Amino acid sequence: MFLEVRKAGKSKKFYAVYSLREGGKVVKLRRYLGKDLSATELAKRKKQAASFMKEQVKNYKEIRDPLTTQLSGTEIKQLLDIEARADVRIIHLDERQWFRFSQVFSYNTNAIEGSTLTLRDVRNIIERHKMPDKSEADIEEAKGVVEAIEYIRRAKNHVSVALIKGVHRIVFKKTKPFAGQFRSKGIEVAIKDKEGNIVHLGAPSAKIRTLLTELTRWYNEHKHKYPPILLAAVVHNQFENIHPFQDGNGRVGRLLLNNILLRHRLPPVNISFSKRQAYYESLRAYQNTGNIRPTVELIVNEYRRYARQAGDHKKRGRGHPMRIGGK
Incomplete structure (x- = not known):
């Protein structure tokens, strides 16, 4: 996971990004962390995002049983x-x-x-x-x-x-x-x-x-x-x-x-x-x-x-x- 910063006027928006390879292509999963964050707050939210994105990556790599669930x-x-x-x-x-x-x-x-x-x-x-x-x-x-x-x-x-x-x-x-x-x-x-x-x-x-x-x-x-x-x-x-x-x-x-x-x-x-x-x-x-x-x-x-x-x-x-x- 890495940090991505996007400029929006005079502000900065922060995203946690996780890259994974899917069939020869790179897929990026993003989670918005916030805008104009202090270093302390950024570190805190990045840590929280890491746990969330770990579960998101796991879910991405799973396809549920179609017998019991309508696939998304x-x-x-x-x-x-x-x-x-x-x-x-x-x-x-x-x-x-x-x-x-x-x-x-x-x-x-x-x-x-x-x-x-x-x-x-x-x-x-x-x-x-x-x-x-x-x-x-x-x-x-x-x-x-x-x-x-x-x-x-x-x-x-x-x-x-x-x-x-x-x-x-x-x-x-x-x-x-x-x-x-x-x-x-x-x-x-x-x-x-x-x-x-x-x-x-x-x-x-x-x-x-x-x-x-x-x-x-x-x-x-x-x-x-x-x-x-x-x-x-x-x-x-x-x-x-x-x-x-x-x-x-x-x-x-x-x-x-x-x-x-x-x-x-x-x-x-x-x-x-x-x-x-x-x-x-x-x-x-x-x-x-x-x-x-x-x-x-x-x-x-x-x-x-x-x-x-x-x-x-x-x-x-x-x-x-x-x-x-x-x-």
């Missing part, structure tokens, strides 16, 4: 500014591009949940039907995710109970006896960290269908009002909060996220295994405070990361596996 004009502008950084074009992927994406996505989304398969393993399974000496469940779920991607490519529903159950059934039909079935009465889930501490409790089983129906209603009411990446982030995060299945919620949630993007004619996004920690932190921010911004930024950053990789790929003369952004 400032928050909408922040979202649009963040999404603009992705430079995401409305595109149509050809079959080769979809084939490549489905393998990369399957590897990463399963690795986040503990799969031992490598990307090469997944490619051998999908392209050559060559099975590695790895867990049979990991192999079947890698194939299941690829099949689920094909399913959401052709889906017409943006979000619904039937769609959610259908995606889960496709991914886990050969590995989980409860594939496509919500948790039944008495089956509750708790998410624990590596030390065994409970960091999140899923919704009570009796409320699952009601909560998902409410989420669907909210989405349908706002799908033409809010930016698509925000909609995808909210549906994904709230789905993870509800945790409707006994297992497999993470993979289904990331497929739902992509389904929302596709329905708005945006390209699919891959949450990389290497960004697992940032992904979990964005979920915790939403669960603990309702701040959706970290998830929106994570999606945008993953778009940008892929755009850079695609650009490097093109420069090496190997074609362009997926056009996301750029010229």
Whole structure:
């Protein structure tokens, strides 16, 4: 924070100014301190302003949960500014591009949940039907995710109970006896960290269908009002909060996220295994405070990361596996 002095005739007006970087641009937040202040009074008001502006900066960096709050004009502008950084074009992927994406996505989304398969393993399974000496469940779920991607490519529903159950059934039909079935009465889930501490409790089983129906209603009411990446982030995060299945919620949630993007004619996004920690932190921010911004930024950053990789790929003369952004 620094002091800004403006002359107004023979008087001086004092402002406390806080600069922060937002999407490559410098944003300045100002608070008026007073006019023609003595050094003592100026120091006093500057100290008071510092505390106020610290909270203001915190609020600026947060975007409240749209499920419970109507977003302000400032928050909408922040979202649009963040999404603009992705430079995401409305595109149509050809079959080769979809084939490549489905393998990369399957590897990463399963690795986040503990799969031992490598990307090469997944490619051998999908392209050559060559099975590695790895867990049979990991192999079947890698194939299941690829099949689920094909399913959401052709889906017409943006979000619904039937769609959610259908995606889960496709991914886990050969590995989980409860594939496509919500948790039944008495089956509750708790998410624990590596030390065994409970960091999140899923919704009570009796409320699952009601909560998902409410989420669907909210989405349908706002799908033409809010930016698509925000909609995808909210549906994904709230789905993870509800945790409707006994297992497999993470993979289904990331497929739902992509389904929302596709329905708005945006390209699919891959949450990389290497960004697992940032992904979990964005979920915790939403669960603990309702701040959706970290998830929106994570999606945008993953778009940008892929755009850079695609650009490097093109420069090496190997074609362009997926056009996301750029010229």
